[in-house]
Amino acid sequence: MSLPLFKLKDYQVQTLASLRRFLEKAVELNDADTAFYAVTKRPFTPPPNLPGLPYVCLRIPTGGGKTILAAHSVEVAADSFLRTDAPTVLWLVPSQTIRDQTLATLQDRAHPNRRALAERFGENVRIMGITDALYAKRADYDGGAVVIVSTIQAFRVEETEGRKVYEANGELMDHFSGLADGLRDKLETGPSGDPLPSLANVLRLRRPMVIVDEAHNARTNLSFDTLARLSPSLIVEFTATPVTPDEANPTKGIYASNVLHHVSAAELKAADMIKLPVILRGRPEPKDTIGDAIAWLDELVSLATAEEGETGEFVRPVMLVQAEQRSKDRPTLHAEEVKKLLMEDFRVPEEHIAIATGDAREIDGVDLFDRDCKIRFIITQQALREGWDCSFAYVLCSVAEQKSPRAVEQLLGRVLRLPHATRKKREELNRAYAFATTTSFQNAANTLRDGLVNNGFERVEAKALVRVAQDTIEGLEKGGSAFVFEEPMPEGTDAVALKANIENATGGRVEVDVEKGTIRARGALTDYDRTALLLAMPEAAATAVEALVHRSRGARLKPADVEQDAVHFAVPRLGVRSAAGLQLFDRAHYLDIPWKLEDSDPAPVLDFFAPPKPGADEAHVDVDTGGHVTLAFVTDLHEQLALALQEKGWTKNALVNWLDRRLPFSSRRDITRVSSTLFIAKALDVIDAKFGLGIEGLARAKFRLVEALVKVIAKHRDTREATAFERALIPQSGLDFETSADVELVFDESRYGYNSPYRGGTDFRKHLFRVIGDMETSGEEYECAVYLERHRDVKAWVRNTARQPHSFWLQTASDKFYPDFVALLNDGRVLVVEYKGGYISTAADAKEKRLVGDLWADRSNGRCLFLMIENKEFTRIDRAISG
CATH class of the missing domain: 3.40.1350 (Trna Endonuclease; Chain: A, domain 1)
Known part of the structure; x- marks a missing residue:
């Protein structure tokens, strides 16, 4: 049984639509610079040594799904810009760890990243690393999409792997047999003057689309020089933190990103992708901070258990503890000390703790999503393993006051992803939590906000999305007194007899006031504290214990700026009353679906189709605004790809079916396949009668045909929908x-x-x-x-x-x-x-x-x-x- 396709969120669809608009405009204008300005109304920064190259950035904050968008961008580029069924993609990542992770997801046929490619190219997808690419044959490339995942360092000649990329390789000889004359002069040659059979030349032949993950790591002159040697067709960057025009310095080899589309934190939040806001609670002492964090983690576990009972969704909240670095000059709460503190002072079982630092990698290979996984606390220092991603991480606890946003940015990003990208019924499970050791809640909040900015969030958003807990302000302003919670013990309880037992059992976090007959918590109480209290006190005191635990945790951990009398604003919407009840008024109420497109006139397709000019008449030069003659990049690209990829023999039925598969969902959402193929066949007859192209000529123009069909179908649909809509709104519609x-x-x-x-x-x-x-x-x-x-x-x-x-x-x-x-x-x-x-x-x-x-x-x-x-x-x- 086939798995359902991963459904993109609205903001992801809009991101890919922006890329498609730009690439279509680049083809229309034969120029990336003017196309970028036409779409964004901002100037374009051309990449050094790559004249005419479409080079854009999609800015996606942490948690926005950069990899799934990158996978879908291959289809967008192949159809709207490259115009080929066999694109070559060079997918560059910042490290070997990310390379291995990306390769694994793209090679897994059940993973959404691979399925994004399969949705367009079916099984005609080959995923390779550099080592595989050094042995790949011509048939591997001609048969469909090829994706080579690598670091950019692997293409630098000073690296061993990089040297192999540019060296002659007998395994690649078949790529260079029978080359058309127009291709030979585009390749690097050996001593004999013949094209060198190297992987670099294979890529120069295929004009790869370059995807750059975390692009801010690959923006130097050296990186662009390396890419230029591979003759890419376009570069698409995916990053949370692009280089801004203010940060750019071309004299130092730092170039601004051409941000084509920016996704906001609010869009991720509205799409249920991330946990927001981040609620901050601060305490002056590290031990108090840890206690509060553990207690709130326990509260989240209880909420998650209740959520699962109601919805069936399993979530096991995890806490990240940021320890200090070891120091020879002063005692620190480094990773081992934090582990010791958790075990001895808070009674955390050792099996619940894992250390993830440069020396200790105790979570490598561990499935934290497994219901039987026992790890609840992950201790690290400045960073976790690259690519680490566990949406069960809810709580970030820092045992040392942080002065720099860089110290928290990566860990903060680790607690932002919302499990299963699904909003929870309990609002506490839709938020992230930061517990900071600090003497200034304002400094701690600013550090967290800066950390969000470094994760790709706008500063205006970050200010609103980090919210300080009310008890943090009260506690720090009142010297910690607001963190004290008190409950009366049941009448008749011998407070004197219980005092020592209770205070010893809880490590002093619960005190007994003999005179008042109360138990008093200094800070939040954990599940371990609750168990110790219940064992130390008479059964009649269970209610008092539960009340004290609940109050101490701040179970309603509210931001300080929440207004108690917030306005409730609900807007009635337009519905249609029927036997089935009241339903929102939408397209289904005035359109018959499916639509019989074949009944529409195919002749208007001629308004949108122009046959390609013979090769000899194609313009290969252009004149820029300064009067300089420049290469027409897109025209040259299409000609080279046509030479490199020889078309197969076509029949009319094969072409009709190919065109039908290429129609985007927006064009065929209300049309059956039978209806669309009948209309396409009629449209081909109209075009052939007008221009006399024959089946091979039509096949060579197949991407132009797709564009024309999309436009003519949209024209017919607009007419149909406008008429039906107006009829629906008149009283006689019923x-x-x-x-x-x-x-x-x-x-x-x-x-x-x-x-x-x-x-x-x-x-x-x-x-x-x-x-x-x-x-x-x-x-x-x-x-x-x-x-x-x-x-x-x-x-x-x-x-x-x-x-x-x-x-x-x-x-x-x-x-x-x-x-x-x-x-x-x-x-x-x-x-x-x-x-x-x-x-x-x-x-x-x-x-x-x-x-x-x-x-x-x-x-x-x-x-x-x-x-x-x-x-x-x-x-x-x-x-x-x-x-």
Whole structure:
């Protein structure tokens, strides 16, 4: 039985769509520089010694799934830029450890990374390391996708492995037999003047796509010189921390990344990929810090057990303990000392502890996800093994005050991933926790925030996502007194007799006040402390023990800045009432699925298809803005790949089936395979009748055909959907619309997604959340936000971000419509405002939005208001509210 495909998150789909748009634009303009500016409106930094090369960066914070995106990017590049079924990919990673890990996932046919490749190339995928590549034959490359995983160091001539890459190798001779004349002059030659049979020349022939994982580690002149020697077709970087223009210094060989797309922490949080916020609790003494952390880990274990009982999902929370380095000059809590402390002072069994440092590697080969694994505490110093990834890690405990964000950034990244990328019902299991030894909660918070920035988060986000626990502030400001918790013992308990036993059993963490008849905890109590207390005290005191343990842990470990009277903001949504009940209004209510595409006219395909010019007429040069003649990079690339990859014999049925498989899901989501193949066959007949290409000519233009088919299908679908949508909204449609709280959206800060945080200086106190997403610092939309902020009738408002999973939307003909602002009025009504700016491309688009917005308001029985505003007509807000 085949496994289901890994479903990409919305932000991952958008990331790959950005890459596709850029590469398609690079083909259209035959220039990466102008294509990058057209897509991003930012200047392009060309890579040194690689003129014309498309070279972009996808910025993905820690926990965002860089590797799965890299695997999917191969399909995107093959179809939208390389235009080949047999791409060669050079996948560069920062270390041997990551190389081995990446190779393992790509070679495992059940792993999502490999399945991402198989989704496009089927079984025609070959995964190799450098050693394998030195023996790979021509047939290995011609048969499908080839991915070579390596470090960039392996391609440097000073390395033994690197020398082999450039040396003559008889195993590779068949790659160079029968070479076309146009290919020979692109290769490095030996003493005889013939192409050298080297792996480097094999790659020069195949024009590899280069994927660079953690690209900030490979941005020197030497790295680019090494890549230039391999004649790549494009470079795509994946990193959390790209080099910014401010950090770039070309004179020192440091070049800025061309960031094509940036994923925010909020998008990861909204997609249930990471645990946020990070809750910080600080104590002045290391022993107290460890005790608090263990106690909270115990609390999380209890919550996880309850969660499993309810949902069936197994999670076993783990704690990372950051020890100090050994020192000859002073005593330190190094790894062995921390282990001793855990065992002797906190009664942690040795089998629950593992040390992971440079000298001790006790978690190597251990499956921490195994239900029978006993490890609960992992002691390290500055870093864990590269590539270590266990989403069960929830708690970071540092026994020494940290001054540098670099000291915590990697470990902080280890506790951010949310297990199984699934939101938990218990909110405590959706957060990460940091317990710091510190005398200043502000310094500790700033260090953690800087650590998040070093993991790829925006500084504005980091400030909002590290939250100091209330008891930390009280405890440090009051000299630790806020960490003392007290419970009365049952009447008749002999406090004098129990005092010594209790205090000895808990290592002094629980004291007995004989005069008051109470037990007092100094700091949080662990499960081990609870057991010791229950054994030391009479059975009648069990309730007091449980209450003391619960209170000491801060079971409601709340951030200090949580307002007790936070606004609850729920928005009724538009539904359709039927015999099945009330359902959200969407495409299914006005479209018949599947769609019989074959009934549509294929002739409009001619509006989108132009046959390729004969090779002799192709332009291979261009003129840049300075008047210099430059190589037309894309044209040359396609010609070389066509020469290197000879096409097989084609039949019409084979071509139709190939084109059908290449149609993206967006083109065929409501079309059966029979319907699409019938339409494709008709479209091919129309094109052949017009241009007389014949089957071989059509096959050579197959990637152009895919583009034309995607566009003509989209045109037919737009017409179909617009007509059906308008019919659905008229009273005669028979649809019973209702705007109801039964299908409401509740705005929740923990699920608020956006791509970029607002960085302006205006203090928006009425915005429901700390961070405002996707709003410019000036302009008409910004002025609309200011108007809402200052309106006396507005209690709270939200910048409603587009294409986020927990934003408010209304269905239009072909897509979801995300209005710009949603406001809660003082009288409880909801106001939705769409500012009609230049981004609304057509009058038809605006008409659809107005129709569905007015319908949503009309069916709300006066609870909801909808406005579409343009030209700064903000006073219409006053009239709508008062009217």
